[in-house]
Amino acid sequence: MASLSTKVVVIGGGISGLSAARVLQDAGVDVVVLEAQDRVGGRTHTIQDASHGSVDLGGAYFGSGQNRVFRLAKELGLEFYNVNEKEKTVLSLQGSWSSYSGSVPPLGNPIALLDLNNVMRTLDKMALQVPIDSPWKAKQALQWDSMSVKEFVHSIAWTRETVELIQVYVRDIFAAEMHEVSLLCFLWTIHSGHGITRLTTITDGAQEKKMFGGSQQMSEGMARLLGDAVHLNSAVVNVTETDTGVVVSDSNNTNYECDFVVSAVPLALLNRISFKPPIPGLKLQLIQRIPMGSVIKANIYYETAFWKDLGFCGSVISDNGPVGYCVDDTKPDGSHPSLMTFILADKSRDMASLTPEQRKQALCQHFTTLFKSEKFLEPIGYIEKNWMNDEFSGGCYVSNFPPGVLTKYGRELRKPAGRTHFAGTETASEWMGYMEGAIQAGERAAREVLYRLGLIEETEIWRSEPDCDDYPMVNSWIENSLPSVTTFFTTLGFVAASAAVGLLVYQHF
Ligand SMILES: Cc1cc2nc3c(=O)[nH]c(=O)nc-3n(C[C@H](O)[C@H](O)[C@H](O)COP(=O)(O)OP(=O)(O)OC[C@H]3O[C@@H](n4cnc5c(N)ncnc54)[C@H](O)[C@@H]3O)c2cc1C
Known part of the structure; x- marks a missing residue:
């Protein structure tokens, strides 16, 4: 030896x-x-x-706010470049299909959109109360750690679309289902990543750049x-x-x-x-309780990036089929036209026993529905990695914390x-x-x-990282300005009542 x-x-x-x-x-x-x-x-x-x-x-x-990566x-x-988001993104949720530009998914009707905004802003506000270096010390840590994200979202969302979109976001962030992750863990992750919008978007978000x-x-x-x-x-x-x-x-x-x-x-x-x-012992118990997520990452290659000609940038948010999240992976000079897609959480577990060829076919088939073109059935290349099989990761992207773990064992992390x-x-x-x-x-x-x-x-020991001046964080208008459903109806009620009073006064005199 x-x-x-x-x-x-x-x-x-x-x-x-x-x-x-x-x-x-x-x-x-x-x-x-x-x-x-x-x-x-x-x-x-x-x-x-x-x-x-x-x-x-x-x-x-990576994207703005990730100053150490830039350093x-x-x-x-x-050197790095921006992921393409010029054309439209596809949203396939609850059996409905739409395409949109920008970072806010157009949820079927205005009520659903206000509802989504309210849930996201509520999560952001709650997240600010969670100390990023010790989430277990949040005032409401015990309460928030006693429930899953699913329980919480069902308790505050008005619409099915909102519940489903948050589910999709949780899959994208943790490669896990909403019932697997504690609300406290989600809030911690949101605070630690500067807000749910930043975590889930491309432009000005965590998916903006690649090397x-x-x-x-x-x-x-x-x-x-x-x-x-x-x-x-x-x-x-x-x-x-x-x-x-x-x-x-x-x-x-x-x-x-x-x-x-x-x-x-x-x-x-x-x-x-x-x-x-x-x-x-407590650390030993911690490491038995923080499962890695489940993800298969795949790149599918085509002769050309023809989805752009169809008006799509290649991004997809979807709650059905194997494609959970997808973005254009064509190089900025137009070489290697391809789409990168994640098969996430339960979907990846369900598809783990298929062969790569079967997964490729399932993904291409799903693309035909998402982008409404049969051309997606003609890929010229396919590469994938099933991270659940990776001996030295045990899954990816990261461990998540199911209910009860952060408050009882979080102190053991470091x-x-x-x-x-x-x-x-x-x-x-x-x-x-x-x-x-x-x-x-x-x-x-x-x-x-x-x-x-x-x-x-x-x-x-603890050092903060100076902001990277070249890539400052910006918040979208929508993030700051849209009201919640309650605020919207309260304001609407107030305006209607004021108008009625005004009319009465006018008629009286
Ligand atoms: C599919 C996928 C997509 C992701 N997407 C993003 C993204 O877009 N943006 C982002 O910021 N992050 C993303 N992540 C997460 C990101 O990759 C990780 O957060 C980061 O790489 C973790 O780095 P680490 O050094 O902490 O751990 P690791 O990268 O896991 O490093 C641990 C190392 O330890 C080695 N090791 C394990 N056991 C032993 C042992 N017994 N002896 C010696 N060595 C050992 C492993 O081989 C490994 O090299 C993604 C991850 C995956 C898998």
């Missing part, structure tokens, strides 16, 4: 682990990153080939800067604390003696590593276990579940270790 020594071992070469390692290395601390797979990047996975160009099979999209992209010289060449380049770039410190094909199997430090053992029978460990693997996978002494500190997007306070959150979490965990090494003050 080989033995090496270093100051800190980082487990996991995803965005979070590599971000942690860079903070440590920049502070002059000797660090080794142990990555189980033969590549860095984890839940960001870009493949490159001549037929498809670069294809992001995992995390890809990292700039540092690594990565030329793919998002995995962020990890590859960081790994290049870290040099020999990154060890691939090194799955960590044991973490053993001794009187003087920690011994981390990997699948190659190599022991790494170190002072501290940063674990940057998805928390839900921690059970695969044997900790001695065992990680504390709590160190002996000499091991915890990173990974699930431990982020800002943009939890996103690439941005992964960077924040990694850098924070690294500074926890720097503090324990006596290299920084405790007050320096």
Whole structure:
């Protein structure tokens, strides 16, 4: 058995682990990153080939408010572009079909639209009461954590369309169904991602931008800067604390003696590593209770981006069929015309036993209904990744928190276990579940270790990120201005009553 020594071992070469390692290395601390797979990047996975160009099979999209991603992209010289949203988006909900421009789905009738706006604004307002670094401390945490998003939405929505659209949004955000996720978790995610509109939209939203060449380049770039410190094909199997430090053992029978460990693997996978002494009971229970979402991400290629000629940008919001969410993935220069689609939550579980060919056919068939054209039955290429089969993620995009978990176990998320500190997007306070959150979490965990090494003050562990001036956050007019159904009818009633009084006074005199 080989033995090496270093100051800190980082487990996991995803965005979070590599971000942690860079903070440590920049502070002059000797660090080794142990990555189980033969590549860095984890839940960001870009493949490159001549037929498809670069294809992001995992995390890809980002937008304003994700300042750390902009910072990292700039540092690594990565360039990005806006996802096409020029033409119309298709909304297929509750058996009805419509297409629209802009970011607000036209829900059948004005009442449904006001209702949707009210539910979304109510969620936004409630979310502001949830502290992003400790959602369990919200005044109403217990109440909000005792119910699922489904229960809450059914209690305040007036229309079926609104309930269904929020269901679609929950699937898009968590790759889980509305009954699986606690309301408190949803509110936390909304606050941590600057509002439900931002989380669910393209223009000015979290799906606005993609990187030329793919998002995995962020990890590859960081790994290049870290040099020999990154060890691939090194799955960590044991973490053993001794009187003087920690011994981390990997699948190659190599022991790494170190002072501290940063674990940057998805928390839900921690059970695969044997900790001695065992990680504390409450944390062990936490990691049994935060399931990863279920998603199959697919890209379907065509000769041309003919959907634009039909007046569609390629975006779809749908509650029926395999296509849950879809956007144009054609490169800005027009090459590799394609649509990217997520098969989400229950749909992905239902379709997991099909072959890729069967899934491709089901998606193309669904496109013919969504875009009203048989041309979608003639794809020239197909690539997919079923993240439920990914051994080192256990599902994607992120863990979700079912009712009762955040209030009872949330405090364990970032709590160190002996000499091991915890990173990974699930431990982020800002943009939890996103690439941005992964960077924040990694850098924070690294500074926890720097503090324990006596290299920084405790007050320096948490650092906010300056706004990226080039890409400021803007709120849409509709977000700020539309009234709720109640406000609308109250105002209407008030106007009608005032008019009636005015008429009476006029007639009297
Ligand atoms: C299909 C999909 C779509 C997504 N879409 C978006 C999006 O559009 N925008 C966005 O911001 N985010 C998106 N995400 C989420 C985003 O990709 C993640 O939040 C982010 O990549 C998580 O980074 P991480 O470093 O925290 O974890 P990971 O990327 O999971 O990194 C953990 C690493 O640990 C390694 N590992 C696991 N076990 C061990 C072990 N025992 N020993 C050593 N190494 C181990 C893994 O191989 C992995 O490399 C998406 C994810 C998926 C899968």
